Amino acid sequence: QSVLTQPPSVSAAPGQKVTISCSGSSSNIGNNYVSWYQQLPGTAPKLLIYENNKRPSGIPDRFSGSKSGTSATLGITGLQTGDEADYYCGTWDSSLSAPFGGGTKLTVL
Amino acid sequence: EVQLVESGGGLVKPGGSLRLSCAASGFTFSSYSMNWVRQAPGKGLEWVSSISSSSSYIYYADSVKGRFTISRDNAKNSLYLQMNSLRAEDTAVYYCATAVSSAFDYWGQGTLVTVSS
Numbered sequence: 385q386s387v388l389t390q391p392p393s394v395s396a397a398p399g400q401k402v403t404i405s406c407s408g409s410s411s412n413i414g415n416n417y418v419s420w421y422q423q424l425p426g427t428a429p430k431l432l433i434y435e436n437n438k439r440p441s442g443i444p445d446r447f448s449g450s451k452s453g454t455s456a457t458l459g460i461t462g463l464q465t466g467d468e469a470d471y472y473c474g475t476w477d478s479s480l481s482a483p484f485g486g487g488t489k490l491t492v493l
Numbered sequence: 494e495v496q497l498v499e500s501g502g503g504l505v506k507p508g509g510s511l512r513l514s515c516a517a518s519g520f521t522f523s524s525y526s527m528n529w530v531r532q533a534p535g536k537g538l539e540w541v542s543s544i545s546s547s548s549s550y551i552y553y554a555d556s557v558k559g560r561f562t563i564s565r566d567n568a569k570n571s572l573y574l575q576m577n578s579l580r581a582e583d584t585a586v587y588y589c590a591t592a593v594s595s596a597f598d599y600w601g602q603g604t605l606v607t608v609s610s
Contacts, residue, residue, distance in 0.1 A: 386537065416595075417595045417596070419594075419595070419596030419597070421538070421597070423538075428588055428600040428601065428602055428603055429530075429538060429588070429597070429600050430600070431596055431597060431598050431599075431600075434594045434595060434596035434598070435594060435595055435596070438594075440598065470537075472537065472538050474538070474540075474596065474597065476595070480552045481540060481552065481554060481555075482528070482540040482543065482552075483540065484530075484537060484538040484539065484540065485537070486537050487537040487538070
């Protein structure tokens with residue numbers, strides 16, 4: 385199982401808001417930046433959030449990130465059908481590894 | 494525009510070897526750390542290995558330590574992954590990814606490695 389824990393799935397209606405949690409420990413999230421990735425079906429992952437809450441150029445402000453202690457959260461507002469994807473959190477660990485969460489499948493009902 | 498293009502994947506027997514390559518363009522390759530991340534069929538992402546810009550620092554996941562070797566050639570803007578003693582559980586799509594920030598900023602399209610007899 386993954387070092388970082390995410391819910392396997394979340395769902396919400398179009399236009400609504402959803403949050404995805406990522407739980408770790410003091411050896412990873414607690415002392416390192418968290419990033420979030422979106423993987424649309426059949427494509428490579430894409431960076432959504434880096435350094436806990438920063439968005440790369442081109443990522444809409446509907447996507448947001450936060451971190452508190454050993455947990456992080458990805459928020460998506462104004463859900464669209466095109467947001468249906470797998471979402472992964474990632475960070476670095478004091479063991480000199482870079483774990484990912486197990487991934488969360490977002491369904492827009 | 495940043496481009497990462499992986500190659501070298503294919504079908505290999507258990508115990509065999511394979512060398513993956515990643516050709517980079519659109520950014521100053523020699524300035525940034527590079528990484529390999531893999532994804533088994535239907536599974537999540539798994540970090541495999543990282544190499545610093547000058548190859549001074551190299552890290553591996555425990556699952557591949559002693560079997561895989563990451564390297565880079567900054568003159569050729571290329572990243573490599575030499576994979577030896579391959580196992581069925583190494584079957585995955587292998588992505589190369591940059592680390593401009595503290596995250597994996599850009600990803601290639603991936604190359605599929607299948608380990609099967």
